[in-house]
Amino acid sequence: MDRHLSGILIRSAHIPGVGASRVTTLSAHGYRTAKDVNGGVQHLYGFGPATTQRLLQWRAHCERSLRYNPRLSEDPKEVARIDALVKPESDALTATLAAGPEELERLRARIIAAREELQPRLEAAWSTFAVAKLKRRAA
Numbered sequence: 001m002d003r004h005l006s007g008i009l010i011r012s013a014h015i016p017g018v019g020a021s022r023v024t025t026l027s028a029h030g031y032r033t034a035k036d037v038n039g040g041v042q043h044l045y046g047f048g049p050a051t052t053q054r055l056l057q058w059r060a061h062c063e064r065s066l067r068y069n070p071r072l073s074e075d076p077k078e079v080a081r082i083d084a085l086v087k088p089e090s091d092a093l094t095a096t097l098a099a100g101p102e103e104l105e106r107l108r109a110r111i112i113a114a115r116e117e118l119q120p121r122l123e124a125a126w127s128t129f130a131v132a133k134l135k136r137r138a139a
Helices: 002-006 020-028 039-043 049-064 076-138
Strands: none
Touching: 002 049, 039 049
């Protein structure tokens, strides 16, 4: 997307309300391509909410115009950068998943132990309830 937006020049676009003088102002402040356009445009002299909105809409239109072309080769540096960016989270998730069966077994053992501990109390409560029920009927 960055590569696509970097190739779309503001000076070549037909954006309502953005003529040559505004293009010059944008360029002087580092806004030369669709990739550069962001909400910061509104802080430039002569760029109110309406003009800023038109520029942001133009950028959104440029984003929507991206079409995947399998013949364009991938940038190996960009692929390596993304891999490096994703690797720590991927490694952490893989470790969590690998530890999952052991954690489930520990939880299973705790549940069984809790059930065994509660069983005598449950049986005693049931007996007390049954006796109370019989006494109530008898009364």
